[in-house]
Each structure stands twice: as C-alpha cells, then as structure tokens.
Amino acid sequence: MARGLGRICKGFQRLGSLSSIQTQLRQPSTSVSVRGTTLIRTMVQALPTLFSSKPRDFSLPNSSWGSEMMQLYEHYNSQCEVETEGGEKQEGPWRRLPSYNRLLKYATGGVHLSKIIQSKARLFTRNIRDPGAAFEYVLFVNSEEQKCVCVFQAGHLLEGPPGHVHGGAIATMIDTVTGTHATILSGPVMTANLNINYRSPIPLGSTVLLESSLDKKEGRKTFISCKVTSSDGSKLHTETTALFLSINFSHLLLGE
Amino acid sequence: MARGLGRICKGFQRLGSLSSIQTQLRQPSTSVSVRGTTLIRTMVQALPTLFSSKPRDFSLPNSSWGSEMMQLYEHYNSQCEVETEGGEKQEGPWRRLPSYNRLLKYATGGVHLSKIIQSKARLFTRNIRDPGAAFEYVLFVNSEEQKCVCVFQAGHLLEGPPGHVHGGAIATMIDTVTGTHATILSGPVMTANLNINYRSPIPLGSTVLLESSLDKKEGRKTFISCKVTSSDGSKLHTETTALFLSINFSHLLLGE
Numbered sequence: 001m002a003r004g005l006g007r008i009c010k011g012f013q014r015l016g017s018l019s020s021i022q023t024q025l026r027q028p029s030t031s032v033s034v035r036g037t038t039l040i041r042t043m044v045q046a047l048p049t050l051f052s053s054k055p056r057d058f059s060l061p062n063s064s065w066g067s068e069m070m071q072l073y074e075h076y077n078s079q080c081e082v083e084t085e086g087g088e089k090q091e092g093p094w095r096r097l098p099s100y101n102r103l104l105k106y107a108t109g110g111v112h113l114s115k116i117i118q119s120k121a122r123l124f125t126r127n128i129r130d131p132g133a134a135f136e137y138v139l140f141v142n143s144e145e146q147k148c149v150c151v152f153q154a155g156h157l158l159e160g161p162p163g164h165v166h167g168g169a170i171a172t173m174i175d176t177v178t179g180t181h182a183t184i185l186s187g188p189v190m191t192a193n194l195n196i197n198y199r200s201p202i203p204l205g206s207t208v209l210l211e212s213s214l215d216k217k218e219g220r221k222t223f224i225s226c227k228v229t230s231s232d233g234s235k236l237h238t239e240t241t242a243l244f245l246s247i248n249f250s251h252l253l254l255g256e
Numbered sequence: 257m258a259r260g261l262g263r264i265c266k267g268f269q270r271l272g273s274l275s276s277i278q279t280q281l282r283q284p285s286t287s288v289s290v291r292g293t294t295l296i297r298t299m300v301q302a303l304p305t306l307f308s309s310k311p312r313d314f315s316l317p318n319s320s321w322g323s324e325m326m327q328l329y330e331h332y333n334s335q336c337e338v339e340t341e342g343g344e345k346q347e348g349p350w351r352r353l354p355s356y357n358r359l360l361k362y363a364t365g366g367v368h369l370s371k372i373i374q375s376k377a378r379l380f381t382r383n384i385r386d387p388g389a390a391f392e393y394v395l396f397v398n399s400e401e402q403k404c405v406c407v408f409q410a411g412h413l414l415e416g417p418p419g420h421v422h423g424g425a426i427a428t429m430i431d432t433v434t435g436t437h438a439t440i441l442s443g444p445v446m447t448a449n450l451n452i453n454y455r456s457p458i459p460l461g462s463t464v465l466l467e468s469s470l471d472k473k474e475g476r477k478t479f480i481s482c483k484v485t486s487s488d489g490s491k492l493h494t495e496t497t498a499l500f501l502s503i504n505f506s507h508l509l510l511g512e
Contacts, residue, residue, distance in 0.1 A: 120389075120412045121460060124422035127390070127413035133376075134383070156376045157383035160431075166380035167431040167447050172424025175416075179423070191423050195451045204377055 059099040059139065064132025065153060068207040068231045072151040076140040097139040097180065101126030125176055133157045135169070139177060141184055148181035150210040151231075154202060164201040170228065171196055173210060174240050178224045181212040182244035186222045189244035196240045207231045220246040315355040315395065320388025321409060324463040324487045328407040332396040353395040353436065357382035381432055389413045391425070395433060397440055404437035406466040407487075410458060420457040426484065427452055429466060430496050434480045437468040438500035442478045445500035452496045463487045476502040 061073060082092040101122050128134040136153040152173050160166025175194060182189045202208055208228050215223040222244045228237040317329060338348040357378050384390040392409040408429050416422025431450060438445045458464055464484050471479040478500045484493040 118419070121415045121419070122413050124414045124416055124425050127415075128384070157378050158380045159377045159383075160380055161446075163374070163377070166428065167435070167450070168424065168428025169380050171427035171431065171450065171452075172422065175423040175427065190417075191454050193451070193453050194423070194427065195449070196427075197449050198447050 055100045057098045058101065058126050059096060059137070062131040062136075064136060064155075066205075066207060069136065069151055069153045072207065072209065072231060073138055076149060076151070080140070093144060094140045094142050097141060099126065099137075099139070101129075125172060128155075128157060135173065137173065137176075139180060141181070143184070146185065146214040148177060148184070148212040150177045150212075151207065152210060153207045154204060156204055159204055161201060163204055165204060167196075167198060170198075170202065170238060174226050174228065174238065174242070177210045177212050178226050178240070178242040179244065181214075182222045182224055182242070185214055186217065186244065186246050188247050189222060190247055191242065192221075192245045193243040194240060195242070196238055198238050199236050202228070202237050208237060209233065215241070222246065311356045313354045314357065314382050315352060315393070318387040318392075320392060320411075322461075322463060325392065325407055325409045328463065328465065328487060329394055332394075332405060332407070336396070349400060350396045350398050353397060355382065355393075355395070357385075381428060384411075384413060391429065393429065393432075395436060397437070399440070402441065402470040404433060404440070404468040406433045406468075407463065408466060409463045410460060412460055415460055417457060419460055421460060423452075423454060426454070426458065426494055430482050430484065430494065430498070433466045433468050434482050434496070434498040435500065437470075438478045438480055438498070441470055442473065442500065442502050444503050445478060446503055447498065448477075448501045449499040450496060451498070452494055454494050455492050458484070458493050464493060465489065471497070478502065 061070060065073070076094050077096055079092040079094045080096055081089050083089055125135045125137070132153070133155045134157045136155060137150055139148060139150045141148045150173065154165045154169065158165050158169040160169065171194065174196060175191060178194075179189070179191055209231055210226060210228050212224055212226045215225050217223070224242045224244065226238075226240040226242060228240075229235060230237070317326060321329070332350050333352060335348040335350040336352055337345050339345055381391045381393070388409070389411045390413045392411060393406050395404060395406045397404045406429065410421045410425065414421050414425040416425065427450065430452060431447060434450075435445070435447055465487055466482060466484050468480055468482045471481050473479070480498045480500065482494075482496040482498060484496075485491060486493070
C-alpha cells in the first residue's frame with residue numbers, strides 16, 4: 001500500500017496546509033508613520049498591495065469566468081453566509097475553500113529535493129497563471145450533508161481529444177475534489193485508488209460540476225463517490241469511486 | 257458508454273493524427289529566386305528557419321533531461337534501428353513515437369468551439385514549453401511484443417503532495433500511454449475506464465518508467481495493463497487496468 005511522505009501529505013497540502021498559508025502570509029502591517037506630501041502618503045498606502053506577500057486565492061472569480069461558472073459560483077457562495085430573521089448574518093450550509101499555487105515551502109517534506117526544484121515547485125492544478133487557460137475551479141463543502149461540489153471551467157490548454165478535455169485533466173480534478181473531501185471527513189489521508197468510468201467527453205471551454213459524496217468509512221478507509229456532469233446536471237460525463245487511507249498526523253509533521 | 261467526437265477521437269489525435277501533422281507541416285520550399293547581396297542571400301536562406309511551420313517534436317532530448325532520462329531514452333532509441341551482419345541498417349524491435357503540442361486544427365471536430373479556443377488549444381501534456389518544467393516524456397512501441405514503454409521525467413510544475421507528483425499528473429501519463437498503446441493495437445479507440453492503484457508516491461524531479469501491455473481483446477474492447485516503476489524497476493509506484501472501446505473510423509472523419 002501507499003507509503004512515504006508524498007501521498008501521505010496529500011490531504012495536508014490540499015486542505016490542512018491552506019490555513020497555515022493564510023496564517024503565515026498575512027498582509028504586511030500598514031502602521032507606518034508617514035509625514036509629508038499626499039503623493040508620499042498615497043505611495044506608502046499602496047505599499048501593502050505592491051509588496052504584499054499575500055498569495056493569490058485562485059478560487060475567487062476572475063475575468064475569464066463565463067456566465068455558467070459565475071452562476072454556479074454565486075449559487076453556492078450565496079449559501080456560505082445567510083441572514084437570520086433578525087437580520088443577523090451567520091454561517092450557511094456551504095463553505096468556500098480557498099486555493100493557492102504554492103505549498104511545498106510550508107511543508108516539512110521535500111528535503112531530498114534540490115533547492116531549485118523546491119523553490120520553483122507549483123501545485124499541478126494551479127501552475128498556469130493565465131486566467132482561463134487551464135483549470136479554473138472553486139470548491140464548496142457542505143459538512144452537514146457530507147458533500148463537496150466543485151465548479152470547473154476547462155481552459156484551452158487542457159486539450160486531449162480534439163476540442164475536448166484530456167482524460168488526465170478530468171482525472172486530476174476528480175483526484176483533487178475527492179481528496180479534499182476525504183480530508184475534510186477523515187483528516188489526513190492518501191489516495192489509494194481511483195476507478196474512473198468515462199461516459200461522455202467534456203468540450204473544451206465548457207463548465208462542469210463535480211459532486212463528491214461519502215459512501216462509507218471503515219477503519220482507516222474512506223470511500224468516496226464522484227460524478228462529473230454538465231453544469232445543469234443533465235449530462236453525465238464521468239462516474240468515479242475513490243478510496244483514501246487515513247494516515248498518522250505525526251507523519252506529516254515529521255516528514256516521514 | 258462514452259459517445260461523441262471527443263473521446264472517440266482520442267486514438268486519432270494521439271497517434272493517427274501525428275502522421276497527418278508531419279505531412280501537412282513540411283518545411284516551406286527554399287526554391288526562392290534570389291539575386292543581390294550576400295546579406296539578402298543570407299536572409300533568404302534563413303527564412304525557412306525563421307518562418308518554418310515545422311512543429312517541435314517534444315519526444316526528442318532537450319537540455320532539461322537528466323542522466324536517468326537520457327540513459328533510458330538511449331537504451332530504447334538504440335533499438336529502433338539495428339545493424340545486420342552485412343553492415344546494413346534495418347528497423348529494430350522498438351519504434352519511437354513523435355509528440356506535438358497542437359492537434360485541434362488538424363481535426364475535423366471542435367466546430368462548436370469558438371475560434372479563439374480552437375486557435376489557442378494545446379495538448380494537455382505539452383502545454384508548457386519551458387523544458388523540464390512539466391511533462392518530459394518519450395514513448396516507444398514494440399509491435400512484436402505488444403508492449404509500449406514511456407520514459408517520464410516529472411517537472412516541478414506537477415506538484416501534488418509536497419515534493420511529489422500530483423496523482424492527476426500520474427493519471428494523465430497513464431491515460432496517454434495506455435491510450436496510445438490501445439490505438440496501435442486496435443485502431444481508433446476511446447477510453448472507457450481507468451482503474452488506478454497508487455502504491456507509492458513519485459518524488460518531483462525524478463524519472464520513472466511506464467510499461468503498458470495488452471491483457472486481451474474482446475470484440476470492441478481492448479484491455480491494457482500499465483505499471484509505473486522507478487527508473488531501475490525496483491520500486492512500484494502505481495498499477496492500472498484500462499479499458500478502451502474501438503470506434504468507427506468514419507466518426508473521426510465526419511466529426512460526429
């Protein structure tokens with residue numbers, strides 16, 4: 001069965017490490033004492049933006065998102081915070097998960113890799129910064145229903161069959177969504193199996209919905225199902241079962 | 257089961273269309289009538305290089321290939337052409353397959369896509385031109401043994417678990433190798449199932465070997481197995497069974 005740091009850390013890097021990134025990369029303090037012209041004041045006010053080390057959250061809308069992508073995003077995002085009868089705001093049933101392109105430097109692993117590879121490494125699904133060119137996606141989780149959904153717009157650099165998305169790019173999104181979901185349900189996990197049935201191709205440039213649900217938990221095993229459908233749910237593109245194995249959290253910290 | 261142009265064309269775009277690309281993209285004729293200075297002559301002589309429409313063959317070695325990648329490449333490449341006792345050269349047991357990054361414009365499909373998407377589309381596994389950054393790989397086929405091997409060097413942009421290759425990137429290479437192999441064995445096919453068992457993670461930057469073999473053929477079905485191991489074969493990374501369905505060649509030509 002799967003061993004070693006890499007896959008063991010999958011859950012951690014996918015979800016667990018996101019909070020640590022947020023913590024470590026807070027925007028620099030703006031409490032700089034400024035006396036002088038408006039220009040200088042404006043420049044200094046701009047500094048936090050210019051030199052901010054805050055990472056880009058790829059799960060937020062950008063100009064490349066089409067109408068289907070935006071509609072589905074707003075559908076789930078509007079349910080992340082709801083208003084009570086008394087007018088107060090409170091957490092809704094869904095929660096949006098942020099997404100970054102750089103994880104290695106926040107992990108304890110990778111010590112055997114060269115410094116060059118470490119410093120340049122990028123998350124596979126976020127390795128192209130050109131908006132709309134590759135994987136545009138956002139994940140939402142519903143803890144009560146033990147479900148996870150992902151709105152995915154497939155860019156022109158993901159081509160496999162002419163005019164359609166590569167089977168490997170679809171597998172990549174399935175691995176990402178089910179892996180994140182398993183981590184939420186069971187803590188740190190590693191992928192042990194992906195069994196993907198391809199039913200119909202996904203046209204390049206289109207938006208699809210990935211829906212992940214818990215089948216069962218047995219000891220260290222978490223069984224997840226995932227369907228990829230057209231954005232309105234009318235067409236089934238793929239059906240998948242996935243198996244994840246829970247791993248000891250100390251492995252993550254020790255990099256074993 | 258899978259329908260439509262996209263996956264139907266998979267085999268075609270992977271292998272069948274390569275020859276058509278080579279045919280269509282011959283280097284421009286150099287039979288230009290030139291009278292004038294040496295400078296003009298030099299410029300005109302340089303034109304075929306500057307404006308050549310010959311596509312880059314990504315399966316050939318580049319400066320990013322490490323020693324393991326080069327050794328395995330040379331091991332198989334040296335068996336593509338062998339010398340007889342009489343000193344004559346003849347085809348060997350292995351054959352290297354060329355690999356390009358642009359397929360859509362040579363296909364009949366994709367008519368429903370916008371012109372912008374069509375013109376910018378790139379094969380998923382070849383969408384990053386920076387040598388060594390993502391998928392560096394070369395495929396060899398052995399028709400007599402009904403085997404296919406792929407030497408794959410995983411670049412820093414393929415990160416999943418910290419310091420290791422993303423499960424989706426591994427699935428992408430498996431889909432590519434088994435799909436190509438199925439096409440060689442059975443003609444045009446589409447992927448119907450990929451069942452991947454992940455055994456141990458692949459360190460980022462390392463070179464691995466994918467070995468694909470035919471299990472059986474039953475009517476329209478082609479069953480393929482694929483193992484991913486360390487470059488010396490000592491460590492098993494993944495084990496996969498894949499199912500492909502043969503499709504009617506006229507679908508490819510008609511774009512149905």
